Amino acid sequence: MAGTDSGVVFDTLVVVGPGLIGSSVLRRAKEYGTLARRLVAVDNSAAVCARVMELGLADEATTDGVAAVAQADCVMLCVPVGAMGAVAAQLVPAMKPGAVLTDVGSTKVSVTEAIAPSLRADVPYVPAHPMAGTEFSGPDAGLVDLFENRWCLLTPLEATTPQALQQIRTLWTRCGARLREMSPAHHDRVCAIVSHLPHLLAFTICGTADDLAEETRSEVLDLAASGFRDFTRIAASDPVMWRDIFLANREALLEMLGRFMEDAQAMARAIRWGDAEYIVDKIERGREIRKSLIENRQA
Incomplete structure (x- = not known):
């Protein structure tokens, strides 16, 4: 559920893949406190999870993605576009009804097609692409102002609910981004x-x-x-x-x-x-x- 009463967009935000983009979202969330009450990072590397905690980027960092997304109100997939389908297939079944799924993939047709087989009617999906970055990667590469005045392109699908779309719009606006909507193609x-x-x-x-x-x-x-x-x-x-x-x-x-x-x-x-x-x-x-x-x- 959205944490509107507390002034945050989501109560629990789970970032899967705390690399440049994911760790920048976490930094923004920690710095401003308006994205989520609780932040969880998921990565298949225990060393990356340990580094996330050393940097103070999340309240929890874990390699157990299934357990993490089960408590999430929003799951943000920040993995390479080639891995989106497999990660979604693993995690979406564990998401609770009403939680929002989103991604930050740099391609949208391939990503939405890869995720489509895993989608559920009770888990709205909002594809997104923040057009910001540097040549660096990993949790140390993130910047709190990475998205400031940069475009975030949203490509809502026919099944995307207006409420979920608005929540993701608010999240990226609070990250400092400028928004535009278009089709995946x-x-x-x-x-x-x-x-x-x-x-x-x-x-x-x-x-x-x-x-x-x-x-x-x-x-x-x-x-x-x-x-x-x-x-x-x-x-x-x-x-x-x-x-x-x-x-x-x-x-x-x-x-x-x-x-x-x-x-x-x-x-x-x-x-x-x-x-x-x-x-x-x-x-x-x-x-x-x-x-x-x-x-x-x-x-």
Whole structure:
């Protein structure tokens, strides 16, 4: 049940997977005290659970997810997208009637389809995706203000109840996020261009640099300018998480990659034939996008 009388969204919030996103939610909940009265972290690693308690992020941390979710009023799945289905299959049967299930997966079609077989009519499900992060992972990586002024995309399903949707909206608003709702399919197309493709390019560029002849490679690493350093920051992200994201959103990602490759070829032709006007137009459009991000508080 929601803890409206005490000013919290939920009485007991269980975060499954206290990594960057999960531990940031826990930090926010501890710092402000408006998300839940009781916080429980679940992880399959006893060492991670011990670290959560050392950091004071939760009231309880346990490897026994089934027992934890049985007491939950909200269960937030913060595991890699490739693991969502299996984790839901294990935990959803143990949830009490009326408890809310939500997730923070970076892809929505694959995640909602993976979770669908485990859904119950008496457990409302609200898919969500907070678009915030760093290249770091684990419970030590969390930040209390990670979601401040960042978008959280909600993709409610036909069976999502208005009450559960409002509770999750309130939770993310209290985390500092800005909200937008869309369908899972539209979410995946948007994220393919604004998040997934940039990460794919960053991993690929760093791989290209790593494959260069040794002398050139050492100079690349010694003399790396800001542009390359920005790519390396993105490329430092968790490999398992991004492997799962690329595979889970393959259709939208490949579509956006194809369009990018066509544009890259057009830029190559402009450089080859000295088409200065085309080159300047592309650079100016990039500058305008940067300006828009700054004005929209996303940079």
